[in-house]
Amino acid sequence: MCGIVAYVGAQDAAPILLDGLARLEYRGYDSAGLAVVGKSNLRVCKKKGRIADLAAAVPARFRGTTGIGHTRWATHGEPNDANAHPHVSEAGRFAVVHNGIIENANDLRAKLAADGVTFTSETDSEVLVHLIAVQSAAGLSLEDAVRGALNQVVGTYGIAVVDAEQPGVVVVARNGSPVILGIGEKEMFAASDVAAVVRYTRQIVYLDDGELAVVRAGGFSTFTLDARAVTKQPSTAETAAADYDTAGHAHFLSKEIHEQPSAILRTLSGRLDERFSTAHLGGLNLTAREARDFKRVKVLGCGSAYYAGEIGAQLIEELARIPAHAEPASEFRYRNPVIESDTLYIAVSQSGETYDTLAAVHEINRKGGTTLGVVNTVGSTIARACSGGVYLHAGPEVSVTSTKSFTCTTVAFALIALHFGRVHDLSPADGRRVTSALRALPDKIERILEDEEHIAALAHEYAKHESLMFVGRVRGYPAAREGAQKLKELSYIHAEAYPASELKHGPLALIGPELPTVAVVPDDELLEKNLSTLGEIRARQGRVLMIGHTAPDPKLAQDVILVPRSEPELDPILLGIPMQIFAYHAALALGRDIDRPRNLAKSVTVE
Ligand code: G6P
Numbered sequence: 001m002c003g004i005v006a007y008v009g010a011q012d013a014a015p016i017l018l019d020g021l022a023r024l025e026y027r028g029y030d031s032a033g034l035a036v037v038g039k040s041n042l043r044v045c046k047k048k049g050r051i052a053d054l055a056a057a058v059p060a061r062f063r064g065t066t067g068i069g070h071t072r073w074a075t076h077g078e079p080n081d082a083n084a085h086p087h088v089s090e091a092g093r094f095a096v097v098h099n100g101i102i103e104n105a106n107d108l109r110a111k112l113a114a115d116g117v118t119f120t121s122e123t124d125s126e127v128l129v130h131l132i133a134v135q136s137a138a139g140l141s142l143e144d145a146v147r148g149a150l151n152q153v154v155g156t157y158g159i160a161v162v163d164a165e166q167p168g169v170v171v172v173a174r175n176g177s178p179v180i181l182g183i184g185e186k187e188m189f190a191a192s193d194v195a196a197v198v199r200y201t202r203q204i205v206y207l208d209d210g211e212l213a214v215v216r217a218g219g220f221s222t223f224t225l226d227a228r229a230v231t232k233q234p235s236t237a238e239t240a241a242a243d244y245d246t247a248g249h250a251h252f253l254s255k256e257i258h259e260q261p262s263a264i265l266r267t268l269s270g271r272l273d274e275r276f277s278t279a280h281l282g283g284l285n286l287t288a289r290e291a292r293d294f295k296r297v298k299v300l301g302c303g304s305a306y307y308a309g310e311i312g313a314q315l316i317e318e319l320a321r322i323p324a325h326a327e328p329a330s331e332f333r334y335r336n337p338v339i340e341s342d343t344l345y346i347a348v349s350q351s352g353e354t355y356d357t358l359a360a361v362h363e364i365n366r367k368g369g370t371t372l373g374v375v376n377t378v379g380s381t382i383a384r385a386c387s388g389g390v391y392l393h394a395g396p397e398v399s400v401t402s403t404k405s406f407t408c409t410t411v412a413f414a415l416i417a418l419h420f421g422r423v424h425d426l427s428p429a430d431g432r433r434v435t436s437a438l439r440a441l442p443d444k445i446e447r448i449l450e451d452e453e454h455i456a457a458l459a460h461e462y463a464k465h466e467s468l469m470f471v472g473r474v475r476g477y478p479a480a481r482e483g484a485q486k487l488k489e490l491s492y493i494h495a496e497a498y499p500a501s502e503l504k505h506g507p508l509a510l511i512g513p514e515l516p517t518v519a520v521v522p523d524d525e526l527l528e529k530n531l532s533t534l535g536e537i538r539a540r541q542g543r544v545l546m547i548g549h550t551a552p553d554p555k556l557a558q559d560v561i562l563v564p565r566s567e568p569e570l571d572p573i574l575l576g577i578p579m580q581i582f583a584y585h586a587a588l589a590l591g592r593d594i595d596r597p598r599n600l601a602k603s604v605t606v607e
Pocket of ligand 1: 302
């Protein structure tokens with residue numbers, strides 16, 4: 001993944017680049033660096049650690065009005081100063097920042113080394129800068145040298161390049177890793193994400209794969225890699241700079257947990273149809289007849305997007321009675337999947353950039369399948385690769401750990417399930433039951449949020465344990481999986497989720513006073529079964545924290561978090577929220593880095 005940013009204009013580049021990098025830190029944060037073009041020389045500063053460490057290391061006299069910056073998530077070579085970007089050519093003329101993976105880096109490195117090039121890092125990215133220098137030495141312009149280098153490369157990239165001999169120009173290019181341009185007043189920006197530039201401009205140009213742009217203060221020109229000019233229309237970014245502030249919260253995570261009622265309202269906005277008790281989803285691009293023709297649904301995503309997809313698949317199966325199943329996109333894409341014309345494939349992604357999910361979509365498209373996207377980021381690569389879809393409109397999610405986009409994804413699936421249900425056999429009465437339950441969700445979430453103090457106290461208690469078990473049955477199981485995911489990502493406490501029904505087939509051996517269990521127990525038709533699972537855990541002296549609708553016999557659970565009831569099919573949407581708050585406070589109790597957990601990145605744009 002990694003984040004790149006570039007500036008060319010009249011202002012000092014370094015502070016703008018540092019600010020942009022801070023906004024991209026969610027993409028990776030193990031090392032960072034800057035290069036600015038001064039009066040025909042290149043100044044470079046790079047550092048292991050966070051953007052704040054880099055900012056502290058940038059010398060006062062680091063002047064230049066053209067520059068590039070990078071925040072890294074290590075793939076090739078450990079995080080250290082040498083492996084941090086930008087990478088610089090031997091004579092110090094060119095600097096490159098790169099997001100993505102160069103698959104033939106070893107071959108290119110060997111060839112360049114045989115020609116006498118000395119490498120200073122272990123990264124795959126460094127080959128790019130040397131290739132550009134070689135091309136330039138052969139007499140090519142910067143733009144053509146970049147093109148010549150990229151034509152030798154196999155892999156993915158979003159890059160930005162500066163040349164000490166050409167102050168005032170940045171060349172950027174994209175293949176598989178996002179690059180956007182920001183158009184300012186006599187200044188231009190480029191970045192991996194709108195987040196880096198939205199403080200300065202909301203006029204955005206999205207580069208497509210295989211495109212390159214030559215960017216100057218006064219404007220930009222876009223081309224394909226084989227030098228054909230392309231015309232790009234700017235669009236206005238939906239997000240505003242304020243979306244990237246913590247708005248008085250201690251962390252983005254807390255802000256985003258608390259934003260869920262309003263985020264869900266946006267997901268629902270204009271989509272519920274009272275007259276026919278259904279959902280209108282204009283972006284699906286499917287007629288009722290086409291929607292009826294699908295015999296199966298396959299949902300694909302990674303991490304929390306996959307768990308949200310599991311809830312989504314259950315919703316579709318329950319409400320529309322279409323067999324539906326979720327699978328990690330990262331597995332699906334590697335197993336030569338059978339693609340069927342009567343299966344609907346739904347790709348789930350907050351960022352719309354996750355490489356494994358995108359690769360799954362490409363594979364399905366190539367084999368002639370129909371793909372829909374459930375995506376938060378408007379205009380993102382996955383959204384554009386699908387033939388239709390549903391945007392979450394959750395607003396930018398900055399904290400690496402997904403909360404509001406997870407919940408909004410489950411709500412978007414409820415809309416899809418309702419829509420498909422109503423073109424199949426879901427009765428108008430059941431449709432009404434679901435639409436009114438959806439409308440009631442924001443208030444119910446407010447009520448869960450009011451319980452934060454109680455949940456925080458429990459989290460402090462449970463954070464003393466080294467490991468926690470999470471269990472749930474059918475509707476409760478994906479919610480339990482996501483609960484465990486939240487806890488491990490945020491607090492680094494080991495957490496494992498199991499179907500409650502499977503506990504006695506193995507993991508019960510682990511249960512005892514040292515291993516507490518968080519049990520997701522909605523008051524549905526499986527309540528009695530779930531309560532007997534709690535009995536099995538209590539019989540082994542395991543402590544139980546139950547999340548559900550009614551407090552059980554105190555012998556079955558020492559601790560209880562109560563959640564307002566919804567309609568049974570929609571219960572998983574609400575059951576996950578206390579576990580987000582629980583994980584947040586467990587991580588606070590342990591002093592963890594809340595918005596940037598170790599080793600993770602929000603957007604994984606590499607394989
Ligand atoms: C990374 C993040 C997860 C996220 C997953 C999918 O692994 O750390 O929090 O759920 O990517 O991201 P996406 O943007 O596709 O939803």
